[in-house]
Ligand SMILES: [Zn+2]
């Protein structure tokens with residue numbers, strides 16, 4: 001039997017979120033019931049709740065940075081026990097049969113993964129996210145949160161952490177590599193921490209020097225303002241990897257010029273409009289302009305274990321559910337250091 005639980009939902013596109021109730025499915029054979037303790041606010045939540053990325057399903061309960069405690073397990077569950085700390089990220093299912101799923105790249109499932117909220121699951125029901133007190137999820141799409149990580153600072157790792165960890169690993173960030181993180185927000189601050197923990201030399205490229213002290217404290221070795229034209233002169237040909245976390249339109253040519261030969265500019269943020277690029281900016285120096293989207297389930301677990309081992313959590317501002325709408329306004333103004341996290345006990 002399904003259960004009725006409290007949640008915060010956007011009733012329609014652009015409408016303020018408000019308290020409501022939703023149904024969570026009965027705990028199936030392979031499901032776990034997680035009592036959600038904390039849910040991060042990702043910029044994607046705002047894009048989705050305002051239907052900024054096109055058609056969306058309402059009412060919508062956003063939230064794909066979920067951390068909590070397992071309170072019930074199905075009869076066939078083997079990976080979790082009641083009392084375990086568990087998380088849910090951006091997806092709750094995939095086809096599990098395509099080449100990508102078999103390779104642990106469920107995020108690139110050929111049939112499309114089932115997103116944690118605003119999607120339709122295999123059972124035909126709409127998915128609801130983490131701005132809620134409970135969630136039921138297949139154990140194969142739940143993550144173990146190691147004891148060394150507090151649940152509040154762990155929640156944002158489920159999106160911001162894996163979104164930066166996966167490309168940094170794929171493009172071999174590590175000792176001897178120079179990594180630039182473009183943008184010092186929710187994603188960027190995790191990119192700095194993770195790239196530093198991986199052993200890379202880390203440079204932050206941010207619009208201004210406003211957050212310089214924070215950046216250096218979080219593990220950056222250097223910090224430059226992109227509003228200063230001298231930055232682009234000085235850093236020409238410097239980086240093995242540039243991880244762009246910004247979704248505003250960029251002069252891609254100018255950033256590609258900052259790469260070494262064989263360097264890669266990897267986008268995890270995306271401007272809404274198509275870009276225009278002179279291809280000579282990748283031809284000279286055999287450069288790569290690439291993108292990356294979250295990470296697979298196994299890699300997300302690897303990231304959580306890595307973060308626990310290195311003592312890495314997100315920098316957060318804990319808020320009550322009644323402050324979600326105000327928090328959205330502040331995220332849009334980049335006025336958060338560095339992630340809002342909802343205390344779901346206040347829902
Ligand atoms: Zn996200």
Ligand SMILES: [Zn+2]
Nearest residue numbers: 095098101109
């Ligand atoms: Zn698949």
